[in-house]
Amino acid sequence: MSYTVRLPVFEGPFDLLFHLVKKAEVDIWEISIAEITGQYLAYLQSMKELNLDIASEFLVMAATLLRLKSKLLLPRQPRPAEDEEEIFDINSPEELFNRLEEYRRFKEAARFLREKELEQQKIFLRSTGGRKLMLMGRQQTFYTFWEGPYVLGEIMRRFAETAAAAAITPVIGGIEDFPVAEKMAFIYDLLERSGKVLPLKAFWNEKGGLWELIAVFIAVLELARQRKIALYQDRPFGQILLSINSTREKEQKHGA
Amino acid sequence: MERERQKTLIEAILFLNEDPVRLEKLADILELPREETREIVAELQHDLAAASRGIRIFEVAGGYQLGTPPELAGDLERAIGEEGGGSISNAALETLAIIAYKQPVTRAEIESIRGVKCEHVLENLLKRRLIRISGRKEGPGRPLMYSTTPDFLKYFGLKELKELPPLEE
Numbered sequence A: 001m002s003y004t005v006r007l008p009v010f011e012g013p014f015d016l017l018f019h020l021v022k023k024a025e026v027d028i029w030e031i032s033i034a035e036i037t038g039q040y041l042a043y044l045q046s047m048k049e050l051n052l053d054i055a056s057e058f059l060v061m062a063a064t065l066l067r068l069k070s071k072l073l074l075p076r077q078p079r080p081a082e083d084e085e086e087i088f089d090i091n092s093p094e095e096l097f098n099r100l101e102e103y104r105r106f107k108e109a110a111r112f113l114r115e116k117e118l119e120q121q122k123i124f125l126r127s128t129g130g131r132k133l134m135l136m137g138r139q140q141t142f143y144t145f146w147e148g149p150y151v152l153g154e155i156m157r158r159f160a161e162t163a164a165a166a167a168i169t170p171v172i173g174g175i176e177d178f179p180v181a182e183k184m185a186f187i188y189d190l191l192e193r194s195g196k197v198l199p200l201k202a203f204w205n206e207k208g209g210l211w212e213l214i215a216v217f218i219a220v221l222e223l224a225r226q227r228k229i230a231l232y233q234d235r236p237f238g239q240i241l242l243s244i245n246s247t248r249e250k251e252q253k254h255g256a
Numbered sequence B: 001m002e003r004e005r006q007k008t009l010i011e012a013i014l015f016l017n018e019d020p021v022r023l024e025k026l027a028d029i030l031e032l033p034r035e036e037t038r039e040i041v042a043e044l045q046h047d048l049a050a051a052s053r054g055i056r057i058f059e060v061a062g063g064y065q066l067g068t069p070p071e072l073a074g075d076l077e078r079a080i081g082e083e084g085g086g087s088i089s090n091a092a093l094e095t096l097a098i099i100a101y102k103q104p105v106t107r108a109e110i111e112s113i114r115g116v117k118c119e120h121v122l123e124n125l126l127k128r129r130l131i132r133i134s135g136r137k138e139g140p141g142r143p144l145m146y147s148t149t150p151d152f153l154k155y156f157g158l159k160e161l162k163e164l165p166p167l168e169e
Helices: A013-023 A033-049 A056-073 A093-120 A149-164 A171-176 A180-194 A206-225 A246-255 B003-016 B023-030 B034-050 B070-080 B090-102 B107-114 B119-127 B150-155
Strands: A229-232 A241-244 B056-060 B063-067 B131-136 B144-148
Touching (some): A013 A093, A056 A093, A093 B090, A093 B107, A180 A229, A180 A241, B003 B063, B034 B056, B090 B144
Antiparallel strands (some): A229 A241, B056 B063
16 A cells, blocks of 8 residues: 655755744744754655655755854854855854744745736737847838847847748848958058058948948957957947057068 | 728737737737737737637737637647646746746855755756846855846746735835
8 A cells, every 4th residue: 555645845045944844833033943953854854755856955954954053053153154155154043033933035026927927928929930020110110239148049030941942142242242251451441541440330331230230240250360450448339440450560570 | 001901911910929929029010009009919819809819919028929718728728739838847837936026046045044945946947948148247256146037927827027926025
């Protein structure tokens, strides 16, 4: 004859502790460390008897609880600050209660989300099977390109889809209108003649549009790769500055 | 444009879009002030419900989107053979709650609150597009920071993040 024992599943040590506090029907702030430690260990023991895997976090919490308990039993002794890293870093019952309290608040929030999820699962939102439309109003719509990798990934995915569906003319045709080699020569020549550090936008004719910008950008990257020019930027997404790579010129002179 | 035609146009635009359409966008298309547009949408919302139509307008993720009436859920699930769309695990829900309230937040901060490792949970949430990587925290190791996405709002039927109740004290 076999028994099926059902143990509640806990998301982590805080979840289990919270459950024990609730079962004891006392306020989080009134629970005795000794009592809760005993119950916590008893629970781990029953998990062990049932041959359940016990995640390491549960064991670390057991150790943390035992240390708290022993600290309360022993006369206080000033101890030098510990360097070792601890997952829980809990050194007093107050800290434990604070952490439990914080966990409880988010557990409540998770319960709110679960309710909303159930409500929303009753509603099927309009789906066009992945086809997205761009609505054009009176004002022109622009994409914010640098909102983050999440959005960028989405833009690239859509772009790939459109390209794969051959709904637009091949990309290569567009780029050929602005030969990159020509742009490279133009940029290098201008930098050399001016002998100054120039911002990227000095090389980009705004009337040229997106393809022009792409061609200039590829040309700049290629020049930098060939170490003919140096690129500077004082902060992320800041202005990009270009100059002739003087270290390379020196190298060449030495080599000659 | 007369009122009825404006309502018809809004219904058509919402029908064509699978993403929520913002109020500003609709106002722009109708060439009307926002407040008036909002009234027209509300009227249309009311019309659809009053006529017991199979489509309704919902306010999600900062815009309007068409969807089906909740009372049809059971019949629709049978009809299209879709079961209540796999719910999110408790672990994922806890993690989402923390991100929703504390965003942008690092993995270490989430793990410290939950008391468990969250690597896999975060990976799954990223895959489901309920969260996104929103930057790096300045400091040792420059850890990644996570935030919720518009899909998060859609999934839980929220208009905006402000709709989340304040955390209990």
